[in-house]
Amino acid sequence: MCGILGLFTLGVQPPAETFAAALERLKLRGPDDSGTWRDECVLLGHRRLAIVDLSATGRQPMESSDRRYVIVFNGEIYNHGELRPRLNPRGAWRGTSDTETLIEAYRAWGVDCLSHINGMFAFAIWDRIERTLFVARDRMGVKPLYYSDRNGSFGFGSRPGALSMLVGDGGLEINPEALRVYLELGYIPAPLSFHRDIHKLPAGHYLLANARGIRRVRYWDYRSIKPDLAMNSRPEGDLVEELDALIRDAVKARLMSDVPLGAFLSGGVDSALVVAAMKGAGVGHPKTFTIGFTEEAYNEGPAAAKAARYLGVDHIHETLDVNSLLDLLPAYIQEFDEPFADSSAFPTMAVARLARRHVTVALSGDGADELFGGYHYYPLIDRLAPMLGWRAGTRRSAGRLFNSLPWHRTKLLAGALQCSDVVGLFHFLRSVGKDYAPLVNPDVLQTTATSESWFAQFATGLAVDLSASENAMRLDAGLTLPDLFLQKVDIATMAYSLEARCPMTDYRLVEWSMRLPIQYKVRHGETKYLLKKVLSKYLPADCVYRPKMGFAVPLAQWLRGPLRAWAEELIHDDALMSRLPLDKARVRDLLRQQLEGDRESHPLLWSVLMLLCFVQNHAERRAMPVMAYREVA
């Protein structure tokens, strides 16, 4: 893990101390070293977490062998060892870093280098002759990359907070569309960011910036890969072996490291598979890390310990009182440069903190749920989808009936009946803030698009003839995974200068999963069907076929208990509230309903609180977002 930052401008460059201060903001991403490079129109900065080639030959910014190109790079190129002989058969290399391989790959193949590399990456390469900046993000969005094209300057960086210090020019406006989308989803999908003039580069895209402007290009589009129905006629055992081999290969590639390496082990299927593959790849006793809780309902510790015993690993376990996670709240608010409302970031940060005491790199099982059908709503969406074919009047009548019933599930069903297509249904099930609209200034609602329109846009490229759950999985893989889950893992591990690697996001595995027919993902309500078959090779059935737990925290209880005073103070802060286009009275009513137990509204309430925290925390910074909207009376 590293942090990168840069600016291309034909105007006046910012002072060196401004650039240094912005780069300093990336220090946790790269505590081991720092470097800058500049010419008359480009500034490049790098913070290094040394993982591969710890010597000075791995330092960045790095020039190509012919000095034409200069690179800043965050990430790992796992196949760089395979590329080296192709790039330079005589083997004359300055060091052993993948950075050097990457810049020589660009020198040899140009933009097409992206089709040769396998890894997680966000990088920028400056061409001193063509005077063009090439900026790219990995296929699945494991590494973050933000950019800005404002007032004739093009900036990029690993964190929007650092970038805004470079291009903020005294303050950036909140993007009202991002605010709306955030309240609906609890995160902000690319290309939006919370700042109007900063954008997230979507996964699988690159940018070319020069004096003529910028051009954003997708270089990998897996959405449209069709399921290979011929796989249905192959023996299941063959598919199990093929998937197992792919996972082992993806994990083996991710063992490349010159520093200690371990893995997260939660007790679930995905991390256990990763650890099993590490063992298979010859890591004798990999270190594995688990956070357990004293409260049984949240405790995956025993399941992880049991899996660790079977797998024969060096298991390191920490048991916490779940309320002690609240100690992480300041770091959570500090490290997320945008509002982010997934509370599972707390335990993720806790396990990252634990792992960093022992290793610098940790493998994680993220990505498997989206690619192989792990979420409970995949079977559900298949059951609900036929209702989309009902006549509109029938759906309306049934919706009214279900809505009048007192149960939460029937009300959910009533909401699902209002959806017009599978994308709408998926969006409905995925939204954490289903009732967000009354909280927001009507001006914002009238002038911005909903998050569903982003889902719909992504869905236009999905293969035809997919089942409803296959559509949902691809939407999750393309939107939820990079901008919610992988972002969470990146930021939570970055906060402790730990590099997380996600073998399940290996593009070969992703493409294979797209070809895998649905019956091997979800079968008779069983999720991750084939993945569990693979894990059954390594663990007994009771370890494999246990209910999914996830990283849950008792948010509702927290808000009624230890966080109550904090929440009330935030929501009753008039000055703070007036910075946002929210209806104060309705937000306060939301809090009241939650505290008095009238209604469980904690997901949306938590989103609002994180939003307020973000604004409050950044209030004293130069890059404080300034809201251009009038206060709601």
Place this chain on the structure above:
Amino acid sequence: MTESPQNAPRVLFLFTEVFAHGGIQRFNQTILDAATRLGIHCRVLSLNDSTAPAASHPEHRNLSVVGFSGNRRRYALAVAAELLQGRYDRVLIGHVNFLLLAIAVLVLRPFSRAPTMLVAHGIEVWSGIGWARRYALSRVDRILCVSHYTRRRILEQAPALAPDRLVIFPNALASSWGRVATVPFARSLPAHFILSVTRLDRGDRYKGIATVIEAFGMLADDSMHYCIVGHGSDLPFLRLVAERCGVRDRVHFMHGISDSELIALYQKCAAFVLPSGKEGFGIVFLEAMFFGAPVIAAEEKGALDVVRDGETGLSVRFGDTVAIKGAIERIQSDGDLRERVRANGRSLVVEDGPFTFTGFTRRCAEVFEVGEAAAG
């Protein structure tokens, strides 16, 4: 104008619509044109046409069209009445939605029923053939499938059907296209543009227009424009996509243009791009080919019969924006490829090509069992 002989066959056509734009409508127009040229007495019951324009057809005396302006009850009664009178040598059911009605009526008169044929276009028969439709299909004498994909899908759902009853009966370029005079385009056209022609309703997102906009936004050539001919309820969404891709000022939505203007667009475009995922046949591909436009389509379903990658056009995976961008760039940059697919594409719709009106008329003569000489 065609005079029909006294012993010419009489055919009842049950159509959804004839006098409108759209693939099925174009097919209906073409088959009526061919049938009347073959001297067949054509009686058409059209559900969605209004009575006024449908009442007569100036070119063909042996054609009578009755429209029902979308009134399903009146249409059903009229169909039943016509079928029960039994004055027809053949009945051609133009849409699978009319199949049950027609078969139910014909079953009432098993000894005097006319041979029946069904036209299977595309999406409406690719799925959802339940037991009732399977039974009805078993009572149809011939099923005219507009593409190989449609034929395969029907057989997959109704495997008991005798395969030889399903014949490939592709659409063809209408005879009228060769006679439309090109006129200068009334609006100003960009110098370089790619073109799509399609419906733009929300339910038509499978046409792939949003993916073309996305791919278009990634092109290095920022002098290129994108003209989209069509109209529908999804226009606001497509405009939003264009705005998000930063190409709002270079994407032009065109509506209400004449055939002669459309020809000008076909002739001048750098490429005709319609990477649709569910095209039953894709008559617009033939139109584009006839006027010399290089075609980019998706390697899906009915389009596979017309667009062969690298020969008669370029095929891309549906939804693959990287491939769509690559195909547009190849057509632009590779002159030999461009000329080859143009020439091969045009050869499909001229002279002895498989999708000419002459060939279509020949196929009509076979299925209606009349001599081609009648066509004059």
